[in-house]
Amino acid sequence: MDLVEKVNEVKSVKGVFIDHNAADCTYFVGWGELLAKYFSPPSAGYTANYPFEIDNGVCTARKTVDTPNDEAIVFPTMDPSNIPSGRKALISELFGSNIPTFWEASLSGVQLPKHPTKERSAKKMKSLAAKYFSIPKQYLKYYPNVPEVIASASTAESKETGAVTGSHSTLR
Numbered sequence: 001m002d003l004v005e006k007v008n009e010v011k012s013v014k015g016v017f018i019d020h021n022a023a024d025c026t027y028f029v030g031w032g033e034l035l036a037k038y039f040s041p042p043s044a045g046y047t048a049n050y051p052f053e054i055d056n057g058v059c060t061a062r063k064t065v066d067t068p069n070d071e072a073i074v075f076p077t078m079d080p081s082n083i084p085s086g087r088k089a090l091i092s093e094l095f096g097s098n099i100p101t102f103w104e105a106s107l108s109g110v111q112l113p114k115h116p117t118k119e120r121s122a123k124k125m126k127s128l129a130a131k132y133f134s135i136p137k138q139y140l141k142y143y144p145n146v147p148e149v150i151a152s153a154s155t156a157e158s159k160e161t162g163a164v165t166g167s168h169s170t171l172r
Contacts, residue, residue: 018107028112038090043075057083 007015042059050061050073057080061073078086091099095109120128132146 016107027115028110029115030112034090034093034112037093038086039077040075043073045073046075056080 002017004015004017007013042061046061050063051065052059052061054060054077057076057078059075059077060069061075063071088100091102091105094111095105096111099105099109129146132143135143
């Protein structure tokens with residue numbers, strides 16, 4: 001079963017698949033600066049790898065999901081008296097003043113700068129092609145289809161060197 005479908009079996013959760021390979025999918029920069037305006041830094045002992053929950057401005061972070069409460073790291077993320085105004089300001093800055101709550105927001109409305117795309121060099125494409133074509137054929141189903149630019153880098157390399165760069169004669 002698809003992970004998003006499984007997540008959506010939870011009554012109060014709405015999972016969405018963000019296809020990072022889609023042309024219209026972009027990543028944003030500036031999250032750290034934005035969030036630092038509204039949230040206090042975590043206390044000592046916290047690591048970003050911990051599962052956490054935030055309730056009424058208080059963060060509870062645990063080493064694992066079953067870490068007992070007395071071993072959890074608990075710290076305020078913002079002044080409790082500023083939660084409503086802080087939430088409103090954050091939503092406005094992140095999505096624009098016409099979005100009143102997170103429930104009306106969407107990824108397409110994010111106001112942060114988009115991460116610039118980075119072109120890969122021919123050398124990098126050849127390296128990626130060699131890695132991709134080293135995957136045993138029976139395991140390829142676990143990987144996304146190889147982009148044409150990688151496949152052609154592999155073909156170009158084999159023509160230049162006379163070497164066979166992969167064990168797969170066809171692409172999926």
